[in-house]
Amino acid sequence: MNLLLLMQKNCPRSARWCLLLSCSMLASPAVAKETHVGPSPxxxxxxxxxxxxxxxxxxxxxxxxxxxxxxxxxxxxIDKVNPDYIQIDCKGHRGYSSYPTKVGNPAPGFIGDPLRIWREVTRKRGIPLFMHYSGVWDYKAVADHPDWAAVDGNGKPNAKATSVFGPYADRLMIPQLRELAGEYGVDGAWVDGDCWGTTPDYSEATVQKFCAQTGAKSAPYKQSDPYWNEWMDFHREGFRNYLRHYVDELKASHPDFQVISNWAFSDHMPEPVFANVAGLSGDFAPDNSVNSARFAGRCLENQGVPWDLMSWSFSRKNNKQKPAVQLMQEASQVLAIGGGYQAYFKQDRDGAIRSPAEMDVMAEVAKFCRDRQAYCHRSVAVPQIALLYSTAGHYRASPSLFHWNGTNGVKVLRMALTEMLQNQYGVQILSEHHLRGHLSEWPVVVIPGWTFLEADFRDELAAYAQSGGRLILIGTGPKKLFDKELAQIADSSIVVVDQVDAAFPDALRHGLPNPIVEVVGSKDVDVSPRMLNGNLTVHLVNSSGPHANAPDEGIKEIKPVGPLTVSIRLDQPPKSIVMQPEGKSLEIEWQNGRAIVTMPHLDLYSILVVEP
Structure with a gap:
């Protein structure tokens, strides 16, 4: 089969769009308007x-x-890491600015202007400079202006969070971002403490607005109160308007200024991208990071917008630097599903880099990533299993406005994801906006623990099963949603498993009897079949190790796994299968429509590039 046709057949529409966008970017790179004399944009x-x-x-x-x-x-x-961009502190959660701002709240003392130094050097070297800027969370702003704060259920102003309905964005945030864009010429902002920092606001003005919109007599205070779901949705829409507002205002005054809102449109906020952001990003858990990256990356990869994820370079438990190999394994989880990667290092209290030795660690990690860049960046998944992260189901049950934690659906989803990966299945985490109208592109759809789905989407899933698709329902919640179909459909189009146990992998094997890739030799290998540059690529990540309970000194060694037998379903024998970045051509055995190769071992992360 023609490889472009194979790509079009196997890639979901959102992923195809992302790939076409990537190709257009390569053909016609965007050029920033630059008013300063210096190197190329x-x-x-x-x-x-x-x-x-x-x-x-x-x-x-x-x-x-x-x-x-x-x-x-x-x-x-710059010399050690050779990054594509650098992000530095300019205003964290405490609200004090680490440069001598004229419109914000500067820290008590400066010796010179450190931001000028960062900007001049990065400009000279052609490196984009982004600001770490805390958005909704600003302790100083709410201390100075209690009327800007979100108000809790007891009528007390929040000590951390501003209200997305208040004047904070117009009075402080937008003017300060314009100062950074205009006076300093920085390239953009990575806005932290934004969606995940947003909290319900019980101020009188906000409650009055809510009651006028909904007809409620008062604001609800707990999930069992009337209008609770409407109350939460009202605040989610408030955040959406706040985000669109400040992004659009910056675009109007400084069109080249690029904004990323940390964790927007991600596992924290599983909904379509509705703002003119430059990309999607988040800093996954500093501990148990491999499992965090497995989950978070798969919630970003199908959003149709360039994305990256960030490691903490140190453990939050003991503040110790992670060894390079530990960060490499974390990075592998991101690179293997097409994302960009960054790592977070602390600055000292005077703003200086803590240690050149830490940059030596990052230099090793950077080389590891660069060696694989040509074989992974912007790859798109070949559909195998769709694991449903229901936006409606999560928002209906979540105690938070924007966070993945707190619902049984996500709890079961994460357990199911681990089981799938440990059984070497390629899996994508998808929400309603990815799947509506496109369910037929996935051989199997898994519904993990959700107790609520919107009626039209539930009916679309039922029709998918009735027309030959395979639904796997985990738990009593999804089973109740499809009781009628379970009574009517005699075949195994809908399979119910009580929990994520031995029955779940069996259901997957029956649902996907002939997967694109099969790996034998170790359960500690995450497998992702993907397309890149017209070629099928098979991404293999060594996921072994004590991720949830890493030793205090960090993970200093990750033992290779293997030998591995990798079987790839193809229409015809390939010309070659090359293991990258090692550049090793593997001997191919062709058997029953599958190309079979043997890898003596998998060190950490390798990609099999299939040439038809």
Missing amino acids: RMKRADAFLGIHFDFHAGDDCNSIGKRTTPQMVEMV
Whole structure:
């Protein structure tokens, strides 16, 4: 089969769109308007693959910021890491700015202007510079302006969170981002503490607005109260309007300024992208990071927008630097499903880089990523199993406005994801907006633990099963949603398993009897069949190790797994299968429509590139 046709047949529409967008970017790279004299325009964030992030959340204890910030320090970071972009602190959750702002709340003391140094060096070297800027969370702003704060159910102003219905964005955030864009010429902002920092606001003005919109007599205070779902949706829409507002305002005044809102349109916020953001991003869990990245990346990869994920380079449990190999394994989970990668290193309280030795660690990780970039970045999944992250089901049950934690559906989903990966299945996490009208593109759809689905989508899933698709329902909640179909359909189009146990892999095997890729030799291998540059690529990640309980000194060694036998379903024998980045051509055995190769071992992350 023609490879382009294979790609079009096997890739979901959203993924095809992303690939076409990528191709158009390569053909016609976006050019930033640059008013400063210097090298050629800097890379747009949408094209970036590798970054490094620094922050220190300046506070009232910081009275000598800039004391040790030198051009040589910035040059050292660039020379060692060779990043596509750098992100540095400018305003953290405490609300104090780590540069001498004229419109915000500067930290107590500066020695010179450290942001000028970062900007001049990065401009000279052609490196984009992004700001770590805390959005909704701003402790200083709400302390100085209690009327800007969200109000809790007891009538007390929140000590951390501003209200998305209040004047904070217009009075402080937008003016300060414009200062950064105009006075300093920075390339954009990575806005932290945004969706996940948003909280319900019980202020009188907000409650009155809610009651006028919904007809409620008062605001609800708990999930069992009338209008609770409407109350939560009202605040979610408030955040959407706030995000669109500040992004659009910045685009109007500074069209080249690029905004990313941390964790927007992600596992925290599983909904379509509705704002003109430059990309999607998040910092996954600093501990148990491999499992966090497995989940978070699959919630981003189908959103149709360039994305990246960030490791914490240190453990939050003990603040110790992670060894390079541990970060490489975390990065592998991101790269293997097409994303960009960045890692977070702390700055000292004066804003200086903590240690050149930490940059040596990042240099090793960066080389590991660069060696694989040509074989992974912007790859798109070949549909195998769709694992439903129901936006409606999650929002209906979640105690939070925007966070993945707290619902049984996500709890079961994450357990199911682990089981699928440990049984070497390619799996995508998809929501209603990905699947509506496109269910037939997936051989199997798994419904994990959701107790509520919108009626029209539930009916579409039922029709999918009745027309030959395979639904796997996990638990009593999904079973009740499809009781009628279970009574009517005699075949195994709908399969129910009580929980994620031995019955679940059996159901998957019956639902997907001839997967594109089969791997024998170790359960500690995550498998992702994907398309890139017209070729089928098979991404194999060594996922072994104590992820949830890493030793205090970090994971210093990840033992190779194997030998592995990899069987790939194809229409005809391929010309070659090459293991990358090792450049090793593997001997192929052709048997019953499958190309079979043997890998003596898998060290950490390798890609099999299939040439037809």
